[in-house]
Amino acid sequence: MSQPETIIEKIWKKHVVHQEEGKPDLLYIDLHLVHEVTSPQAFEGLRMNSRKVRRPDLTFATMDHNVPTIHRNVIKDAISKKQMETLEENCEEFGVSLADIHHPDQGIVHIIGPELGLTQPGKTIVCGDSHTSTHGAFGAIAFGIGTSEVEHVLSTQTLWQAPPKTMQVKVNGKLGTGVTAKDLILAIIAKFGVRFGSGYIMEYTGEAIRDMSMEERMTVCNMSIEAGARAGLISPDEKTVQFVEGRRHAPKGEEFEKAEKEWLALATDEGAVYDSTVEINADEIEPQVSWGTNPSQCVPVSASVPDPEKVTDDEDGVRRALEYMGLEPNQPIESIELQHVFIGSCTNARLADLRKAARMIEGRKVHEGIRAMVVPGSFAVKQEAETEGLDRIFMEAGFEWRSAGCSMCLGMNDDIVPPGEHCASTSNRNFEGRQGNGARTHLVSPEMAAVAAVEGHFVDVRKYTSAAERVI
């Protein structure tokens, strides 16, 4: 029998177009997702050199970062408008399919890829966006690239990439009730730091990962970049196959049966060796809240903000983060008062996320003084949520119900957090200024964000009851 291999090696080998000593591999790209912010200069480069898009059929564009999530017909910001128009013109000129702002397929690029069945196991997927790692949940090698690389892929459908090192992130045991995929990935980053994945493609394995739905796996893979890894993935299983089956771009009939066999065969072989392995016990993880300005700066909700005097590493960084966040050393997390709650982003704005958040707030009201907002990840998520009546639950509680886009995850449109105000956010980055100049972001799960909206500060979601439990 041949040598046991990881899924990473299997996919990589299948995509090498050219290999030569002293050079990275020339890697074929199966799917290129494009959005309005990181593509204009790439298309311009093609135009200047009279180059074409090599495979428009493997390229798919949407608008997400910049789009207003309210009053869509009037885009007030002239520069944003220009960027969106530029994408429209570029897609038309180069023959690329586009889900524009009024298209029923529009949404955050990492949400619509899986939704449309474009994301499939075994593919190499790139996008000019670092959270492309999300698609790894399907057992694909998916990573973010810069604009020059976007141009390179448009023109050649390939990239020069050094073969990655492989890392296993093994999650033993089961997550407790009320502890989510988001808490797991935050706890992993808190434990191992923002750089431990650098230079690696990570594969998440173990019981807790196998138990997860595809939506939850996407949340985990999404934040691989926050651990420094360009890509993170999960070996496909029956859940993966079921999720993809029947989607618009998925193979059909016999083709699908053939694909299914190939996909399942991609899973890492028993006995395969990784370059590195880290382990974490799921049972020990509590709901997490970030207190600082990078995603590793988070603690369990029951804990307190650290004291720079007592930390062993990066004392200055901790001090600077606390100052920026307006927090006192040793302050209990539950005492942090909030002014904003944002449920959205490619990390946590799928239907399953909105359902879980809605269950927590049903029949309750958003706390006075809090501005709370739900921004569905895609037009399709929005519609399904409305069919189920989730929009009513949110609006009756006092949440704003918006159209799909990145929105307050990065505040490129009008949805921003004002200076000095605190926001419980289901997004993935708590960097200085991320949600607005001077904004203070706390990363949490959708459930934690929902109960924080009701209470006005963080509370342990495990002590809280959902609507269903309350009825009993």
Place this chain on the structure above:
Amino acid sequence: MEAFVRHSGLVYPLNRANIDTDQIIPKQFLKRIERKGFWKFLFYNWRYDDDGNLRDDFSLNYPEYQGASVLVAGENFGCGSSREHAPWAIQDYGFRVVIAPSFADIFYSNCFKNGILPVQLKRDEVSQIMDRAGGGECYLSVDLVDQIVFDRTGWSATFEIDEYHKNMLLNGWDEISVTLTYDDAISAFENQQN
């Protein structure tokens, strides 16, 4: 792309770890469709006050660092988003070299596409530079052929870089033109996939 062989210039030390791309260039400046003109927005939230005036308490604005072309920073420089606007802003401001103990992967590869040399040195070597440049007036030379950073006092440090990126920078090659010479191999791969 402009070739990079060697460079000498004034050092600007920014002694912080985990400087992310949101700090290097905040999102409100990503709406432009050009590649140029980003120098104004580099480190925007640190460099300017709320009214858009240069802050005199941020070191890049100090008189002694005007004209700096070698940026020295802490661990994990360039983490966060894949935005190439970050290296564009750095390059457009006038930096040709970025020195740090470690870089985020995407940022590191974005540098090479823009004629910036990212140099990874050991932690203690970086702190030595930080110390010396803290008072201004510290000049460093970087030689890509010999993979060495040095100054006039005899201080030096060598660095690693892979051959591929080194050649790209030394020759100022446009990567797409190089790849297009592999067109037959790409077509053959596509045919075999079908």
